[in-house]
Amino acid sequence: MTKVNVYVTLRESVVDPQGIATKDALNTLGFDEVENVRIGKMIQLNIAGDQHEIESRVTEMCDKLLVNKVIENYHFEIEEAAGK
Amino acid sequence: MTKVNVYVTLRESVVDPQGIATKDALNTLGFDEVENVRIGKMIQLNIAGDQHEIESRVTEMCDKLLVNKVIENYHFEIEEAAGK
Numbered sequence: 001m002t003k004v005n006v007y008v009t010l011r012e013s014v015v016d017p018q019g020i021a022t023k024d025a026l027n028t029l030g031f032d033e034v035e036n037v038r039i040g041k042m043i044q045l046n047i048a049g050d051q052h053e054i055e056s057r058v059t060e061m062c063d064k065l066l067v068n069k070v071i072e073n074y075h076f077e078i079e080e081a082a083g084k
Numbered sequence: 085m086t087k088v089n090v091y092v093t094l095r096e097s098v099v100d101p102q103g104i105a106t107k108d109a110l111n112t113l114g115f116d117e118v119e120n121v122r123i124g125k126m127i128q129l130n131i132a133g134d135q136h137e138i139e140s141r142v143t144e145m146c147d148k149l150l151v152n153k154v155i156e157n158y159h160f161e162i163e164e165a166a167g168k
Contacts, residue, residue: 001119007126008126009126009128019128022127022149022150025149026145026149029145029148029149031141031144031145033131033132033133033141034129034130034131034132034145035085035130035131035132036128036129036130037127037128037129037130038127038128039125039126039127039128040125040126040127040128041123041124041125041126042091042092042093042123042124042125042126043106043121043122043123043124044093044103044120044121044122044123044124045118045120045121046118046119046120046121047117047118047119048117048118048119049117057115057117060115061110061113061115061118064113065106065109065110065113066106
């Protein structure tokens with residue numbers, strides 16, 4: 001089994017209201033050093049089988065379902081291949 | 085300015101309906117090799133000043149606002165210290 005972490009972030013040009021609200025809340029709590037916050041997703045996939053072709057398969061998953069490429073960027077890490 | 089990435093994930097014992105729905109959708113699309121999906125958050129912080137005490141400050145932010153420690157785990161990476 002292989003673990004893959006997909007990181008999905010909003011494109012720089014896209015406004016992130018959740019991030020703005022979080023920044024404001026942190027500033028209000030006294031964390032004045034926080035200048036900007038952006039919130040993205042981390043998608044952890046457990047994938048059966050070996051690592052053969054896993055990169056192209058995960059890219060396909062991102063393109064078809066996991067990522068909205070109009071407003072989001074992504075990258076992923078193939079984390080580990082455990083026994084089995 | 086320092087960039088910090090905070091990764092927030094649901095604890096193993098907590099059910100992740102969003103992850104289950106994503107797994108089912110991937111399987112339906114023909115990605116039968118996907119056995120499990122968990123969805124977490126990636127919070128990107130831009131923090132002013134140098135890296136002095138940044139680790140303890142970010143830990144405090146997580147404990148006070150960013151993370152619900154009853155159901156979530158977190159870890160963070162101090163990514164880079166750009167000039168200024």
